[in-house]
Structures are given as structure tokens and as C-alpha cells.
Amino acid sequence: RAKADGRGGWRWFEPEMNARMQMRRAVEVDLRQALERDEFELHYQPIVDTATRRIRSFEALIRWRHHERGLISPDAFIPLAEEIGLIAPIGAWVLREACARAAQWPEPIGVSVNISPVQFAGRKLLETVEMALVMSGLAPERLEIEITETAVLQNSDTTLGVLRDLKKLGLRISMDDFGAGYSSLSSLQSFPFDKVKIDRAFTRGLEQSRKSDAIITAVTNLCSGLDMCATAEGVETESQFEALRRRGCQEAQGYLFGRPCMAEEVPALIAQLGYCATLPQAAE
Ligand code: C2E
Ligand code: MG
Ligand code: MG
Ligand code: MG
Numbered sequence: 001r002a003k004a005d006g007r008g009g010w011r012w013f014e015p016e017m018n019a020r021m022q023m024r025r026a027v028e029v030d031l032r033q034a035l036e037r038d039e040f041e042l043h044y045q046p047i048v049d050t051a052t053r054r055i056r057s058f059e060a061l062i063r064w065r066h067h068e069r070g071l072i073s074p075d076a077f078i079p080l081a082e083e084i085g086l087i088a089p090i091g092a093w094v095l096r097e098a099c100a101r102a103a104q105w106p107e108p109i110g111v112s113v114n115i116s117p118v119q120f121a122g123r124k125l126l127e128t129v130e131m132a133l134v135m136s137g138l139a140p141e142r143l144e145i146e147i148t149e150t151a152v153l154q155n156s157d158t159t160l161g162v163l164r165d166l167k168k169l170g171l172r173i174s175m176d177d178f179g180a181g182y183s184s185l186s187s188l189q190s191f192p193f194d195k196v197k198i199d200r201a202f203t204r205g206l207e208q209s210r211k212s213d214a215i216i217t218a219v220t221n222l223c224s225g226l227d228m229c230a231t232a233e234g235v236e237t238e239s240q241f242e243a244l245r246r247r248g249c250q251e252a253q254g255y256l257f258g259r260p261c262m263a264e265e266v267p268a269l270i271a272q273l274g275y276c277a278t279l280p281q282a283a284e
Contacts (some may be wrong), residue, residue, distance in 0.1 A: 035086075041062070043062075043063055043262060046058055047059060048252055052274075054273060055275040058112070060111055061074065082116055082118045087118045088124060096136070098111050099136035100132075108141070108276075111143060111144070113144070126162060129171070142279075143171040143172070144172045144195070148177050153182065164192060173192060174195035179199045180199040188222070195229040196228055198231065203233060206240045207239055220248050230250055231251035234255075240254075
């Protein structure tokens with residue numbers, strides 16, 4: 001119960017709490033129906049090769065097109081979906097949809113899919129990924145899975161097992177938002193990552209802060225020493241792009257090349273930017 005602040009502050013605090021909880025409950029009810037109502041959609045953002053500026057892959061990013069509230073960003077509903085046990089069915093839909101879409105793009109353009117730490121808890125993920133590949137006919141080498149450090153830290157033994165099995169299917173694994181959380185070098189050593197996505201906080205500081213420059217340089221060198229690909233997130237300017245390219249960062253993603261766009265717009269973007277004819281080597 002809210003405490004009075006001496007000026008009757010609780011009178012304000014309590015109804016506000018109530019309103020927030022009612023709001024949450026309303027969103028929860030809607031979220032439970034969103035799959036049936038077919039309200040989710042995937043937007044795709046290009047990831048380019050820094051040497052050629054051509055497209056290597058697209059990251060699939062979920063949005064919720066709510067019948068009344070319009071387009072809702074993942075940060076506003078993914079945590080709730082994780083909490084109320086909906087992330088598995090939503091995540092399965094994302095995998096099916098992303099693979100089916102990517103199978104229509106020119107080879108060997110890839111697609112990367114974000115996987116919630118919660119999806120690693122059970123043994124279901126492997127089956128879900130396999131099904132998405134089989135049903136779409138997408139070559140496993142064209143699928144990438146992005147996970148954050150949280151997934152690695154929680155149940156690290158289970159996660160490691162699942163990651164190894166996923167790699168046996170032939171797909172690639174990326175560590176997302178590297179440097180943002182409790183990133184540890186030991187997870188780069190213990191887990192079979194093919195790629196590290198450097199958090200956009202570091203890209204933002206490029207050429208403005210010596211520290212960001214040094215971190216990007218160090219992470220890029222580290223990746224090359226580990227035979228992993230380095231991808232910079234949040235690239236918005238030419239000068240950031242140029243600085244990344246000079247430092248040997250192999251891939252770039254950000255508004256400079258395109259915001260996440262609807263599936264229908266992808267072919268035009270491919271025509272505009274071009275694409276890489278070969279896949280990069282996967283780490284062993
Ligand atoms: P993320 O995986 O790190 O995705 C990158 C986010 O950065 C996206 O936000 C993207 O729109 C944004 N971004 C890309 N380029 C730029 C740029 O140049 N500048 C700035 N300021 N932002 C940029 P979005 O789409 O809102 O997604 C947020 C997060 O939601 C994602 O972060 C990911 O963690 C999560 N997410 C998205 N789709 C899914 C999904 O299908 N499943 C799960 N479990 N999580 C998802
Ligand atoms: Mg991601
Ligand atoms: Mg990221
Ligand atoms: Mg993120």
C-alpha cells in the first residue's frame with residue numbers, strides 16, 4: 001500500500017498504480033489474442049558488408065499491429081510476453097515467418113532472428129527451428145539466431161547444449177548487444193558464436209569519444225582473433241561507417257542503410273543496395 005507523503009500524496013499514487021495495473025491487464029488480454037488475430041508482423045532491416053556496402057542479410061524485428069493502438073514496438077510487449085508464457089508461441093511464429101520470407105529472397109541473403117532467453121529454457125527451441133527450416137525450405141546456412149548475454153548467463157549448461165545442437169543444423173549464432181549488459185569474455189570463449197553484434201552505444205560514440213573508438217577497435221580485433229564476424233549496430237552516419245570499415249569491422253547495420261521496413265519493401269531495397277554473392281565462413 002502506498003505511503004502518505006504528508007501532503008496526502010498517496011491519494012495520487014494509488015489511483016495511478018491502479019490505472020497502470022488495469023492497463024497492463026488490458027494489454028495482457030489483447031496479447032493473448034494477438035496471434036489468432038494475426039496482428040504480428042516482421043519488419044526487416046538490412047545488414048551490409050562494410051567492404052562492398054552490399055546486403056548480406058536482414059534482421060527480422062517483430063511489431064504488433066494492434067487493432068486500436070496501432071504499431072507497438074517489441075520493447076513494449078516482449079517482456080510481458082516472456083512473463084505470461086507467450087514468448088514460445090510468438091517466437092515460433094517469428095521463426096516460421098522469417099524463414100518463409102527469406103526463402104523468397106535471392107540466395108544467399110540471410111535472415112537473423114532474435115531469440116528470447118526464455119525460449120532456451122525448454123528443449124522445444126531446437127524442434128521449432130528445425131520445423132521452420134523444413135517448412136520453408138530455407139538453407140540452414142542462411143539462418144542466424146541472435147541471443148543476448150542474458151540467455152547465456154541463465155541456465156548456461158542448458159543453453160550451451162541447445163546452441164551446439166542448433167549449430168549442428170548448420171545455422172549461425174550471434175551474440176546481440178555485445179557490451180551492453182554483463183558481457184563477459186568467457187562467454188565468447190565458451191559458447192559457439194559466429195558473430196558479435198557490437199551494441200549501438202559504442203557506434204554512437206565513434207569519432208566523438210576516444211573510449212568508444214578504442215572499444216570498437218578492441219572488439220573488432222578480438223573477433224578477428226576468435227574467427228568471429230563483427231557487426232556494428234546503430235550505424236547512422238557516413239563517418240561512423242567509414243571509421244568502422246577502417247577498423248576492420250565486417251558488417252554494419254543501422255539507419256544509414258535502412259530502417260526496418262515491411263516485407264513488401266525488401267525487394268526494392270535489395271535492388272537498390274545489391275547483395276553479396278557468397279556467405280561468410282562460419283566459425284567452427
Ligand atoms: P535488437 O535485436 O538489438 O535490434 C536492434 C534495434 O535497434 C531495433 O529496435 C532497431 O530498429 C534499432 N535500430 C536499428 N538501427 C538503428 C539505428 O541506426 N539507430 C537507432 N537509434 N536504432 C536502430 P526494435 O525493432 O525496436 O527492437 C528492439 C528489441 O526488441 C530488439 O533489439 C530485440 O532485442 C527485441 N526484438 C525484436 N524482435 C524480436 C523478436 O522477434 N523476438 C524477440 N524475442 N525479441 C525481439
Ligand atoms: Mg537483434
Ligand atoms: Mg542488438
Ligand atoms: Mg537490443
